[in-house]
Amino acid sequence: MASVYSILTYWLVNHPNIANFTWTEGETLGSTVFFVSVVVSVYLSATFLLRHAMVSLPSLSPRILKPITAVHSLILCLLSLIMAVGCTLSITSDPTTRFFNAICFPVHVEPKGPVFFWAQVFYLSKILEFGDTLLIILGKSFRRLSFLHVYHHATVLFMCFIWLQTRQSMFPLGPDEFYGSCHYVRLLLPVCRKM
Template sequence: MASVYSTLTYWLVDHPNIGNFTWTEGETLGSTVFFVFVVVTAYLSATFLLRHVMVSLPSLGPRILKPITAVHSLILCLLSLTMAVGCTLSLASSADIVPSHLTARFFQAICLPLDVKPSGPLFFWAQIFYLSKILEFGDTLLIILGKSFQRLSFLHVYHHAVVVIMCFVWLRTRQSMFPFGLVANSTVHVIMYGYYFLCAIGWRPKWKRLVTDCQVLQFLLAFGFAGWMVQEHVFGSGCSGFWACAFNGVFNASLLALFFNFRSKNYAKKTRMDLWAEMIKDVGQKAIGSKKID
């Protein structure tokens, strides 16, 4: 077990390309506002045009779409696993066995110091996570090619477009809480894309509820840790990228508001608790993956 840990630590934390990584605006891939603008504009334009072009064209059949979906899901599942493990090891690699040191490393996932530099393993994985969100545009392409237009909601497109901006802001402002967000979201995506991969190859697992449960837990933890971060920023030593965290919070709140509006119209006869349960479930399924979990 120790050898496995040492091997993973070397390849995911201490490797020169990772350990010596520095995010430099204007030099690192995707590190300019212009790049983000072009990527997001291209995504929105391509989605709009393909959506209307595919109306008059036949959809790709399951024999073509399922293998493509399987490969796409497997790649994102394995990439998400690598990012989750890599970021976790980056947080733990310099921790001592002394509990206070471990606590300090965990706290770093919530509140980065004001003078933190955008370099090292944590920012390397933040960069990979940022670029992976562009790869997730493939979700939208598969929906359009399959002509499943009912799943191509405003929220789906809005989420995929804005999350790229959000990840760019993580890096540019050295935003606190990004290590937690990276590990939590990547872990959820391991389960989610793993489920989609198994469905695509013809095996529908019985643990689909686990996907939703993990997504709900991710939201609850994020809300709780955000309060901790705000307290430390206001009354403690301060946290890097505080206003970027505020942008992140507004973005998440907008997702919740959109779903509350949608569910309040379609489930008017349900109780308030039912509405919240359905809303949180769909935030996980549609806002993060935008694929229906049958």
């Protein structure tokens, strides 16, 4: 068990790309207001246009849509699980970090290291979650395409950007990713049963 822990700690915390990560505005992928604004604008526009275009078009065959949905859910499930483990190990493996720091960062914390790496991955993963909306539209499941669904996806991306930009607590990442893992397994299993 100790070797599994040390392997996971190396790959999810101590790997040089993770341990030396720094969030730098204008240099790190997605680190500008322009980036997040464009991504959310494209998401909202595409959702609106596709939703209205699909009314007159045939829906995608379940034979095509179900495997795509299964792969999408599997990718997000595994990514959520990896992020949850990475966040947990980042907090617990650093002897200088107190648990309180995971809930509320010190005032002058630098946006670097494993916790901020996983926050960056979490932030960018929210863009992958836009695929949920596309799959709902392609399947013509318009009842599932609620205002709350679209609003949630658009605002969570901004929230993640603000967390990184202002170096706020990353505590919501852990519970959200454990929930995300369960949520995407819940979406994956029915699709796999019907295939």
